[in-house]
Amino acid sequence: MKKFIKNLPKAELHLHIEGSFEPELMFEIAKRNNITIPYKSIEEIKKAYNFNYLQDFLDIYYQSAAVLVTAQDFYDLTFSYLKSCAAQNVRHTEIMFDPQTHTERGISFETVISGITKACKDGEKKLAITSLLIMSFLRHLSEKDAFKTLEQSLPFKDKITAVGLDSSELGNPPSKFKNVYEASIKEGYIPVAHAGEEGTATYVWEALDILKIERIDHGNNALQDSNLISEILNRDIALTVCPLSNKALKVVTDLKDHPLKKMLDLGLKVTINSDDPAYFGGNINKNYFEIQAALNLTKHEIYQLAKNSFKYSFINDTLKEQYLNELEVYYINNK
Numbered sequence: 001m002k003k004f005i006k007n008l009p010k011a012e013l014h015l016h017i018e019g020s021f022e023p024e025l026m027f028e029i030a031k032r033n034n035i036t037i038p039y040k041s042i043e044e045i046k047k048a049y050n051f052n053y054l055q056d057f058l059d060i061y062y063q064s065a066a067v068l069v070t071a072q073d074f075y076d077l078t079f080s081y082l083k084s085c086a087a088q089n090v091r092h093t094e095i096m097f098d099p100q101t102h103t104e105r106g107i108s109f110e111t112v113i114s115g116i117t118k119a120c121k122d123g124e125k126k127l128a129i130t131s132l133l134i135m136s137f138l139r140h141l142s143e144k145d146a147f148k149t150l151e152q153s154l155p156f157k158d159k160i161t162a163v164g165l166d167s168s169e170l171g172n173p174p175s176k177f178k179n180v181y182e183a184s185i186k187e188g189y190i191p192v193a194h195a196g197e198e199g200t201a202t203y204v205w206e207a208l209d210i211l212k213i214e215r216i217d218h219g220n221n222a223l224q225d226s227n228l229i230s231e232i233l234n235r236d237i238a239l240t241v242c243p244l245s246n247k248a249l250k251v252v253t254d255l256k257d258h259p260l261k262k263m264l265d266l267g268l269k270v271t272i273n274s275d276d277p278a279y280f281g282g283n284i285n286k287n288y289f290e291i292q293a294a295l296n297l298t299k300h301e302i303y304q305l306a307k308n309s310f311k312y313s314f315i316n317d318t319l320k321e322q323y324l325n326e327l328e329v330y331y332i333n334n335k
């Protein structure tokens with residue numbers, strides 16, 4: 001089964017590039033930028049990565065992202081993630097980035113996006129991995145601030161496919177961002193949002209009805225409401241589920257209690273993703289390995305999850321067909 005997962009062609013649809021920042025690279029970049037970080041060793045970092053809920057993680061995540069200064073830093077961060085994709089047979093990835101984490105510190109939008117997009121181009125050329133970008137608004141900040149970010153993104157509109165919503169969910173419902181989502185859609189961005197990770201099913205309803213999202217990031221708590229489940233099924237909207245993230249942030253106490261199998265059985269379009277692999281104990285393949293073992297998923301279910309990852313990606317139809325064919329051939333030959 002491990003070999004089957006390892007070589008399975010797949011897409012990753014929920015990945016924060018700042019969350020792929022491995023400690024080794026963090027030390028290297030901090031050193032070259034002359035920035036002191038509060039850890040002396042990798043062991044100290046690993047000890048600090050012990051979270052009880054989302055906010056514990058976010059505090060450390062923003063602190064670590066503060067060592068990123070130059071376009072080269074963003075390039076190195078992104079290319080390093082893309083190399084890990086190549087090693088896991090991730091054929092396509094949809095990368096979230098948080099501009100406000102950097103613009104708030106005086107780093108320009110252009111620095112961030114130029115480093116990331118250069119790495120994505122090289123990823124396509126040198127590693128044969130396709131990618132696109134999701135610009136995420138930080139929900140603990142104001143809608144006015146999100147509007148400023150939307151404005152800053154417009155000169156780079158051709159490089160960004162979608163807008164997302166992340167950071168502290170509780171107390172920052174989707175409705176807070178109604179106007180900026182409306183404006184983002186008018187600019188041609190596809191709307192997605194984190195909803196139902198710590199927030200209730202009401203947050204998922206708001207994301208669907210008020211923000212008009214086309215994909216749900218996490219969505220675990222949608223299962224609290226059977227009308228909501230029917231609505232998600234009717235609208236054919238996928239969920240980007242992140243098992244090891246859910247475990248690390250105590251959204252579930254044990255992977256054996258994870259709702260993924262129940263979601264699949266309900267017919268929900270689920271995908272498997274790593275969220276913040278450097279912080280939550282594993283890359284996308286480790287997420288597949290561990291959830292498969294915990295829930296005793298069959299090869300066919302694993303195939304279905306990978307199929308969803310391509311089907312519900314935002315790539316063009318030709319490329320989608322190509323990846324789906326590649327996956328089908330793989331499944332037929334390896335089931």
Ligand code: HPA
Pocket residue numbers: 016019054166167168169194197245275276
């Ligand atoms: O899982 C997450 N949830 C909310 N915000 C985030 N920012 C990075 N990862 C996450």
Ligand SMILES: [Zn+2]
Pocket residue numbers: 014016166194217275
């Ligand atoms: Zn996330």
